[in-house]
Amino acid sequence: MAGEKEEVVLLSFWCSPFAMKARIALDEKGVPHEIREENLTEKSHLLLTMNPVHKKVPVLIHNGKPICESSLIVEYVDEVWTHEPQLLPSDPYLRAQARFWADLIDKKVFSTAWSVWFVKGGPKEGAKEELMETLKLLESELGEKAYFCGERFGYLDLSFFPYYLWIRQLEKTIETGLEVVIEAELPKLEGWMKRCMLRESVSASLPDLDKLRDYIRQLRKKKIDTQA
Amino acid sequence: MAGEKEEVVLLSFWCSPFAMKARIALDEKGVPHEIREENLTEKSHLLLTMNPVHKKVPVLIHNGKPICESSLIVEYVDEVWTHEPQLLPSDPYLRAQARFWADLIDKKVFSTAWSVWFVKGGPKEGAKEELMETLKLLESELGEKAYFCGERFGYLDLSFFPYYLWIRQLEKTIETGLEVVIEAELPKLEGWMKRCMLRESVSASLPDLDKLRDYIRQLRKKKIDTQA
Incomplete structure (x- = not known):
């Protein structure tokens, strides 16, 4: 991935425990990203478009493509940015x-x-x-x-x-x-x-x-x- | 894994949709295995020992070690026996x-x-x-x-x-x-x-x-x- 221009955006809510999982994973891996705070009583068009099934944060948008569900975001981050630290065990x-x-x-x-x-x-x-x-x-x-x-x-x-x-x-x-x-x-x-x-x-x-x-x-x- | 003696046992129940997922995965990958039918009204000591948290089928026992939860069994099978067909996409x-x-x-x-x-x-x-x-x-x-x-x-x-x-x-x-x-x-x-x-x-x-x-x-x- 080195050298490529990556766009990593996380649709988040300041105290969501689900969003926190995704934020910690991105920080642990040192993946530069932008946090976009959502208003949960008036969800953004972006959130509704990127997560039409659940309409929930967090959503990771990586180069325009959405990944939903916090555990799946963590696995995705670990699989795309394969450098250390590895979040899931390799065995x-x-x-x-x-x-x-x-x-x-x-x-x-x-x-x-x-x-x-x-x-x-x-x-x-x-x-x-x-x-x-x-x-x-x-x-x-x-x-x-x-x-x-x-x-x-x-x-x-x-x-x-x-x-x-x-x-x-x-x-x-x-x-x-x-x-x-x-x-x-x-x-x-x-x-x-x-x-x-x-x-x-x-x-x-x-x-x-x-x-x-x-x-x-x-x-x-x-x-x-x-x-x- | 070639050459190693593998012991693969699936604790199953004949019509469990969860067990069926695991069985199809093992068959798709061509992993030789033994199916052990459980009596759900009188669960075996083996099942209770191998899945003490949920006490449910399916449990995959691979060389004595248990893997519980059907979706996790499928991912495990795909990760251990890495030959084709790959069950999860590689991307x-x-x-x-x-x-x-x-x-x-x-x-x-x-x-x-x-x-x-x-x-x-x-x-x-x-x-x-x-x-x-x-x-x-x-x-x-x-x-x-x-x-x-x-x-x-x-x-x-x-x-x-x-x-x-x-x-x-x-x-x-x-x-x-x-x-x-x-x-x-x-x-x-x-x-x-x-x-x-x-x-x-x-x-x-x-x-x-x-x-x-x-x-x-x-x-x-x-x-x-x-x-x-």
Whole structure:
């Protein structure tokens, strides 16, 4: 790719955990790119054209062609810009393992978080337990390693960090008693989160946390007002 | 891998559309493997050990190591046995596109089908329309091509075929009036389904359709009996 004029644009939203995954991946790989902030209540024509099926951020537009869905953007970035650091492991078995956990995170973490913090009258029955169960699986998968794939920050770290950040801020905004449980039962994830936050790629895409908590407060109000 | 003694076992269930994806992938690549049929009402110790998180088929056990989740199995098979036919396109953009549609199929097709055919008193409101909307997107993505990626059967075809087969058999078993709509509005998918069925890899993993309809009838009764 060296020497070629590349146009890399990311349609993003400042506190979207999905967009954050894509931003960290681009920064880790050192791919120069432009971030275009979307207004989610009045989506741009560009977003609607580039992601007509889901109409969601993030969308990576590479030389005019769109790639949608955050996990697929991360894989694409790793496949197109093949230089180090490699985000996914090169061994097929380790790749499958990383994809397995990323898939579990995508399917379970955020949707369960929703049923803990965005439900009128408090968490749905069993939701806190279900979330803790998934987080404990991830705590155990991390084990004594610095990052999920070993000594190096990679695909699974950047796939999980934005959700974990949200979970911690959700609890700080809407207290359900989970903070104490998380701190007591997930010491390894807590240490990992702090390590991740020291990385330049992560801190560069980190939203202002006060602003995020305000956003969470407003979003919750809006979601709860429409619940029966 | 030539010369090495490979042990490839697939934990399967005879009519599982997820297992069928893995079986077609193995057959397309010509990877010798053993199929072990699971009893889903009394899962084997091997299945519970190999897939402790989801406890579901299919699981590919390659030289003793498990790979879970059907789409991840297909990618793994394509990455380990790198000979032709290649199931995923080699171009990163086309790979991202194939993964995008496979992801949409995984997320929307089967779950929506559930709310059409497995609901007491008939389809949930809007479920038939939602399913048709997704199927029409796929009809349009197929367009005039023989297969989703062009002239060659590949990843997206084997990711979608088992679900489409199920949908057609669900409607033949539990009539909701969708058969006429499907035949009228999805002529390209119908032609594609027939083309897929002629392939050896597909016909070898095709369940007995009479038996499948019996299974659907029993499964529906069981699901409906537990609904409020």
